[in-house]
Amino acid sequence: MRAFVLTRYGGPDAAEFRDIRVPEPRAGQVRIRVRAAGLNPVDFKLREGKLKPITRLSMPVVLGSEVAGVVDALGPGVSHFEIGDEVFARVTKDELGAFAESVCVHEELVALKPKSTDFPSAAAIPLAALTALQVLRDELSVSKGQRVFIPGGAGGVGTFAIQLAKHFGASVATTASPRGRALVERMGADVVVDYTTTRFVNELSDYDSAFDLVGGETLAGCFDVVRRGGRVVSIAGMPEPTTATKDLGRGAGLAALFWLASFTIRLRAARKGVSYRYLFMHPSGDDLRKLAALVDSKSLEVVVDRVFPFAELPRAFAYLEEGRAKGKVVVEMK
Numbered sequence: 580m581r582a583f584v585l586t587r588y589g590g591p592d593a594a595e596f597r598d599i600r601v602p603e604p605r606a607g608q609v610r611i612r613v614r615a616a617g618l619n620p621v622d623f624k625l626r627e628g629k630l631k632p633i634t635r636l637s638m639p640v641v642l643g644s645e646v647a648g649v650v651d652a653l654g655p656g657v658s659h660f661e662i663g664d665e666v667f668a669r670v671t672k673d674e675l676g677a678f679a680e681s682v683c684v685h686e687e688l689v690a691l692k693p694k695s696t697d698f699p700s701a702a703a704i705p706l707a708a709l710t711a712l713q714v715l716r717d718e719l720s721v722s723k724g725q726r727v728f729i730p731g732g733a734g735g736v737g738t739f740a741i742q743l744a745k746h747f748g749a750s751v752a753t754t755a756s757p758r759g760r761a762l763v764e765r766m767g768a769d770v771v772v773d774y775t776t777t778r779f780v781n782e783l784s785d786y787d788s789a790f791d792l793v794g795g796e797t798l799a800g801c802f803d804v805v806r807r808g809g810r811v812v813s814i815a816g817m818p819e820p821t822t823a824t825k826d827l828g829r830g831a832g833l834a835a836l837f838w839l840a841s842f843t844i845r846l847r848a849a850r851k852g853v854s855y856r857y858l859f860m861h862p863s864g865d866d867l868r869k870l871a872a873l874v875d876s877k878s879l880e881v882v883v884d885r886v887f888p889f890a891e892l893p894r895a896f897a898y899l900e901e902g903r904a905k906g907k908v909v910v911e912m913k
């Protein structure tokens with residue numbers, strides 16, 4: 580089968596198309612005939628080796644973090660899926676493999692795709708929407724009447740996050756450039772700050788929580804926007820020690836590394852009386868089923884910016900790496 584394979588850490592030419600053996604599903608796995616696969620910033624961060632302390636890839640490895648397609652083989656012990664099921668999944672962090680004609684995924688990470696979407700839209704959901712759901716529901720406990728700040732609302736995670744926060748009953752402020760304003764307003768944002776002309780810290784205060792999708796100065800500004808006793812979660816900033824143990828199940832070494840790297844930001848959080856946590860999303864078939872139901876009931880719109888043919892994956896990467904995507908970027912098998 581055709582697959583997009585990473586052979587070493589590096590720039591765009593570190594990954595290439597190769598013909599490799601079709602994988603056989605192991606115990607508990609289904610094999611998915613890939614119809615579409617979503618791209619995410621994590622894919623080029625992995626390629627560049629930026630996540631080496633967190634995810635050790637054994638090269639060569641097929642890239643690709645999320646998939647939609649049709650089940651065409653079952654490993655021993657699979658009980659929830661049948662051949663022919665139309666499914667979607669966030670694959671595991673270490674195995675990856677979605678940028679190929681077939682990928683094997685453990686059935687616990689798989690769900691039937693929403694009935695109302697095509698394959699490219701279904702492939703756009705898993706990583707970004709699971710992240711948004713898990714942060715807003717599990718970490719920030721967003722509920723009716725709360726005020727949530729979600730900087731960076733126009734991208735893959737942001738478009739889901741704004742809608743889900745609104746679905747939970749919150750009032751939402753976000754940041755976007757003029758290119759993204761109409762989109763974030765359509766997603767339901769109540770307040771939109773144009774980050775290209777205005778400093779959001781001068782506009783917003785006393786928010787119950789912030790969900791940072793940008794990192795750097797934007798993350799630092801979140802501590803000024805959130806009230807004392809409020810919470811900040813970042814997925815783009817610096818991991819703190821709890822992340823090593825809680826999300827990654829790793830020991831003292833990685834925790835110490837994160838302790839040092841996140842020192843300044845944790846100090847800032849402590850001074851402001853705000854709790855801070857960096858979160859890694861986790862693959863979950865159960866959560867995907869919840870998201871599929873929201874999509875099918877029209878409570879959640881999937882925003883796909885561009886769909887590229889699978890053969891144009893390098894162009895799709897280049898487009899995503901510009902950092903200007905409005906919603907998600909996807910490749911489709913023809």
Ligand code: NDP
Binds near residue numbers: 758
């Ligand atoms: P995208 O590439 O989809 O984000 C692109 C969007 O970001 C564009 O619409 C752009 O809008 C907007 N943007 C860029 N710079 C700014 C800025 N300074 N302020 C406000 N908006 C800005 O990325 P994703 O949404 O997929 O991911 C966001 C981040 O979260 C990435 O760093 C990613 O790696 C991380 N992530 C982490 C996860 C985890 O588990 N920890 C999971 C998922 C994602 P415009 O063109 O208008 O500037």
